[in-house]
Amino acid sequence: MEKVSEKVRQIIQPGEHSYVFSKYLEPIAHVKPGEVVEIYTKDAFENRITSEKDLPSQILGDYLNPQTGPIYIDGAEPGDTLVVHIIDIEPDRDWAVSVMKESFGGLTSTDLTPMLQDPLPEKVWIYKIEDGMVRCNDQLNFPLRPFLGTIGTAPEVEALSALTPFNHGGNMDVPDTKPGNKVYLPVRTEGAFFFTGDAHAGQGDGELCGVALEISARVRLKFELIKNKEIKWPRIESDSEYMVVGSARPMEDAARIAYSELIKWMEEMGWDKFEAYQALTQIGKLHVGNMVDTYYSLVAKIDKKYTKLD
Structure with missing residues (x-):
């Protein structure tokens, strides 16, 4: 993990x-590239669900996923690319919440995939966070x-x-x-x-029931700008992998976006387009971020060791 000694701004x-x-909102802060900031975020339910008795239909309003922002990057x-260094994510409380919500999730009818069976029952799980574990x-x-979840x-x-x-990224x-x-x-x-x-606080591939281990958090970030460098879809880089996220319906189109954009990234590294296509055919990786949102998100990956050119 990146070590930071700079002064942190909250x-x-x-x-x-x-x-x-949206660009039509008033920025809550201006941040300079290279500045380290700590951002407070609420959970997907605006911190309203606090016990197993708080059923979503009785507690929640019409909107989910409150965002902290917009933050104006000086x-x-x-046409530029914003690089967000995720330094740390610290839960702001000692518990997480997950729920089963009516007409929402990967294995039930939804507003976008309506069917005639009754909705699944609502249920709330409260998890305790301690000693590096999340336990119900x-x-x-x-x-x-x-x-x-959203960036x-x-x-x-x-x-x-x-x-x-x-x-643009969003609720990937x-x-x-x-x-x-x-x-x-x-x-x-x-x-x-x-x-x-x-x-x-964690999530499996697909976010199957539609709700992960939801937490409020303090998120430490640093921003970098790459001037005059345009990308079409979000990219992610780890110490060992290059990744691209595609979001669409049907799911196979999300996969096509992710893999084709990863090929473009490899071309920027000096690869021939069809050599990259062949490489990803043999060694590429693909996993599902979500299979429940308005669009589905898939991540295409390649290990950095395979992208090095002689």
Whole structure:
């Protein structure tokens, strides 16, 4: 994990959080490239569900995934790339929550995939966070693996829901947006207008029931700008892998976006397009971030050791 000795500036949302990614909102802060900031985020339910008796239909309003932002990145212009160094994600409380919500999830009918069977019953699970574990009971007992469910910049024209992942980033729900990794995001408006939220204490591939281990968190980030470097879709870099996230429906289109954009990244490294296609055919990796949101998110990956050219 990246070590940081710089002075850290705290950013807390004044007033209401945003439920859209939009350039039409007033920035809550201006941040210079290279500046380290600590951002407070609420959980996906705006911290409203606190016990197993708090059923979502009785507690929640019409919106989910409150975002902290927008944060204006000084010097960011359309056509640049914003690089977000995820330094640390620390739970802001000692518990996480997950729920089974009516008409939401990967194995039930939803608003976008309607069917005639009755909704699944609502249920709430509260997990205790301690000693590097997230524990509800003897069966539901998992390692703490924090990451950012939503991270993105403002689209060029439209405002997009905080539930939606797309080419701006957004609600991708990919566990690769974790401490130690860098997230590359397109800049499509002056200042980039960066948002983040929906921190998770962990999640399996697909976010199957639609709700991960939801937490409020303090997120430590550092921003970098790559000037005049345009990317179409979010990229992620770890110590060992290059990754691209594609978000679409049907799921196979998300896979095609992720793999084709990874090929473009390899071309920037000096690869021939069809050699890269062949390499990913033989050694590429693909996993599902979410299979429950307005668009599905898939991550295409390649180990860095295979991208080195003689």
